[in-house]
Amino acid sequence: MPHSYISYWEHDVWLKDIDITIIGSGIVGLSSAYFIKKKYPQKKVVVLERGFLPHGATTRNAGFSCFGSPSEILSDIKKTGKDKAYALVKERFDGLNALIQLHGPDAIQYENFGGYEIFKESEKSTYEEYLSKLNELNTELQDVLNIRSHVYQVAEKNKSAELGLKGIVGMFFNPWEGQLHSGLLIRNLVKLCREVGVEIITGINIHRFENSNHQVILHAENHVEIKTKKLIITVNGFAKALVPELEVFPARGQVLVTSPIHGLQIRGTFHHNEGFDYFRNVGNRVLLGGGRNLDADNEQTTSMERNEKIFGYLFELLKETVLPGKEFSIDYEWSGTMGVGEEKSPIVKYIKDNVMVAVRMGGMGVAIGTNVGKKVAETV
Ligand SMILES: Cc1cc2nc3c(=O)[nH]c(=O)nc-3n(C[C@H](O)[C@H](O)[C@H](O)COP(=O)(O)OP(=O)(O)OC[C@H]3O[C@@H](n4cnc5c(N)ncnc54)[C@H](O)[C@@H]3O)c2cc1C
Known part of the structure; x- marks a missing residue:
């Protein structure tokens, strides 16, 4: 030998x-x-x-247990048609049930606070476009997912202020969404x-x-x-x-986690801009990530370095929209590599x-x- x-x-x-x-x-x-x-x-x-x-x-992910926001699904329908887009939603929905069944909620700290899709004041017309399609989407998803109630609800007007968010024109709420400890x-x-x-x-x-x-x-x-x-x-x-x-190509995703925030109002998972941006509470901290679409070519990498442009965008979103007027610092920051394709x-x-x-x-x-x-x- x-x-x-x-x-x-x-x-x-x-x-x-x-x-x-x-x-x-x-x-x-x-x-x-x-x-x-x-x-x-x-x-x-x-x-x-x-x-x-x-x-x-x-x-290195965000720990959302989610299956798509209205803007993401409607944008997928535009690109690939209803059959493919709904098949994907069903695959995620069934997959989440299998995940919870395998682990049980306690072992993975699964919490079902629900999830929101948010639209900023500057995105009023986009919000109104999706709002006009929500009923049809809900009706069709009921069949696809074999559930009795509508998936997405229009959040009450004062809800975003109640959650401490600033500059929000409208939100959709999904009570099926949850979060877990990755x-x-x-x-x-x-x-x-x-x-x-x-x-x-x-x-x-x-x-x-x-x-x-x-x-x-x-x-x-x-x-x-x-x-x-x-x-x-x-x-x-x-x-x-x-x-x-x-x-299959690498796609870098960046994530920040804040210091614990006294009196944190947000609870649950939040999506913005077809799911490209996202944030949630982790106890009384905020985890926020995304912005990959701002520099898509440079983000096609397995490197785990910070992209300054995206970091700046995420920090601004955190400061201006998610935690306006609140004191916080960034306690953790990292990147992870997704595998994506056409x-x-x-x-x-x-x-x-x-x-x-x-x-x-x-x-x-x-x-x-x-x-x-x-x-x-x-x-x-
Ligand atoms: C920032 C970020 C946020 C995300 N948020 C969410 C979310 O909230 N919800 C959600 O559903 N999904 C989310 N995702 C996506 C999700 O995390 C991934 O789709 C999923 O984890 C992929 O799992 P995997 O097992 O296929 O690959 P990975 O978890 O990437 O595992 C691949 C493993 O292979 C190892 N490896 C690679 N090459 C070699 C080699 N040559 N030899 C030996 N080992 C090797 C790597 O070290 C790694 O451990 C997110 C992803 C990122 C990056």
Whole structure:
């Protein structure tokens, strides 16, 4: 045997006779691993993650459990037609039910305060346009989602002032929307995976893979090679590095979290501008993110640096609209990488014998990730 970075002992315990390897330990990778292992308890299922913690979008998102605001859905209908747009809403709605069913609300600190879409005074005509379409949207969504009440309600005139918001011309309220703790979600997924016997190995960056004689060989740093019967790639926004031909691109999202705010009035999740901007309360702090559309070309990156232009816009939105007249500082600030494409739907398919991908979760992976994991387990 050649001199190797991996010892006999390490190989024997962790890397020998792997049936299914999953690259990426975000919500899709871990949900897939969990459902596969539940279905095939005898198979050796291993998850490989390059970070010491999951370091993709799942631990760096906003924790909205949402399925679309009126402006986002109506804009999707304009672009792709009703069938595709409503199919996406249903996929998210069903996915959220599956998520809550799998974890239970307490483990992921799920709170159902409802969600709002806000329109600024400068957006009066847009608000009126969407208002005129709300009834039709509600009626059709009732059928699509098989629910008895309207999804979106027009918020009362004084509601925005009650929430401490400034310069708002109108708001739609969605009582179905909720929020959760993304760190607890991934920790619970790790726990569920370990309980069913999935191995999770962190700190391993896979550079490439090759198909060879009914197995797939993965290559990592230090000449480490891992052999597996099947490979599932769930690296979302980082997919191009492993599978260049996939139609999935990175999209950076920036997030700020304020200091605790005495007497914070907002509670729930808030969307603005077709979902490009968003904010919510996290206890008595505010989390706010978005603005990617202001510099779309530069935001097509896996870099996690701050974009000053977008940071300035987010800070202004926070100061002028969300927390006018309130004292606050920024306690946390980070970026995360989404996987997006021309199409908003995920790619879940075999790309070669024994190699499957489950990527392109867009800005909705929390909503759809659990069911994507189930689909992977059904397909593999
Ligand atoms: C700022 C932001 C806010 C968001 N807000 C929401 C929200 O409120 N609600 C919602 O539903 N969705 C939201 N999303 C989207 C959601 O977070 C994602 O769609 C979802 O988390 C994607 O999950 P994933 O498992 O596909 O990928 P990820 O969570 O990105 O996981 C991929 C993993 O693969 C690992 N990896 C990558 N390459 C390699 C390699 N070569 N070798 C080994 N490991 C590798 C990465 O380190 C990472 O841990 C947001 C995203 C961002 C960025």
